[in-house]
Amino acid sequence: MNIIIVEDELKTAKSLANMILGLKPNAKITGQYQSVASSVSALSEGTMPDLIFMDIQLAxxxxxxxxxxxxxxxxxxFCTAYDEYTLDAFKNNxxxxxxxxxxxxxxxxALRKVDELKNFFQQKTIPDLGDLLSKLTPSSGKTSFLIFQNQKYRTINVExxxxxxxxHDATWIMCFDKQQYVISQSLDQITQSVSSLQFFRLNRQYLINFKAIKEVEPYFLRKLYVRLVIETPDKLLVNKEKSHSFLSWMEER
Structure with a gap:
């Protein structure tokens, strides 16, 4: 299997290539490109690969x-930090x-899905595209979380x-009333379970509610500085690669 990687972060591209080759030793990474222009040039002149791993926002x-x-x-x-392009991704292979x-x-x-899709076509069976679309489309998200405190279980409404x-390696909930609770799920799991319209993953440490945002201002190196209505333990910065997506997310209301 010949595979091309389109990714503008060299470290991420290298890590992705290592993962792919570790999972499919017989695969070949035939090209790595960082921009729209270089990708168009390579794909226009070269042989079409068997599979492409592609970031969405390129240089x-x-x-x-x-x-x-x-x-x-x-x-x-599509391997990306942005979750608002699912329909576009579905329309583009x-x-x-x-x-x-x-x-x-x-x-x-992801590689398993590619293999299954290949088997579908080999068997002349049409895949259930409606089911695929339902998997790609973000859900409305959870409405509450179960927490355990003072030897009792209770629920916290997402609102x-x-x-x-x-x-300190633990995941915490911070409520608008400034009450805090430890939760068993990882931040990755929580990000996937809540509404992508209501919450945004700023970085590896923070997932914030739209209603908690007080103001946003430009910062050094094209970053954004986000202030919330309640104080956060750390300064909330959005890197330049994610700033466009964050501002677009704020507009979609």
Missing amino acids: DGLCFEIFKSVKITCPVI GVDYVLKPFSKQDIQE DIAFFYIR
Whole structure:
């Protein structure tokens, strides 16, 4: 299997390549590209690979621009920090949509889907595209979380949660009334379970509620500084790669 990686973060591209080759030793990474322009050039002149792993926001624009210039006939697995492009991904050969930071298990599951899709076509069976779309489309999310405190179980309504964060290897809930609770789920699990319209993963440590945002201002190196209505243990910064997605998320209300 010949595979191309389109990813503008070199460290991420290298990590992804190592994961792929570890899971599929017979695969070959035939190209790694960082921009829309270089990807269009390579795909126009070279042989179409069997599979493409593709980030969405590249150095010179969104990856969907590639599809306007090149007819891509192979499956595409989108690996990205942004969860608002699922429908676009589905329309552009997307067979899976893996959110960063991804794990080896995430990549293994994505490769499994590609193999299943290949088997479908070999058997001349049409895959259930409606089921695939339902898996790609974000759900409305959980409405409450179960916590254990003072030897008792109770639920916390999602609407009462200002943000989730990691502190000393534990995941915490911070409510608008400034009450805090430890929760058993990881921040990755919580991110996948809550509404992507209501919560945004700022970085590896913080997942914030839209209603908790007080103001946002530009910061050094094209970052954004986010202030919430209640104080946070750390300064909330959005890196330049994620700032466009964050502002777009704020607009979609």
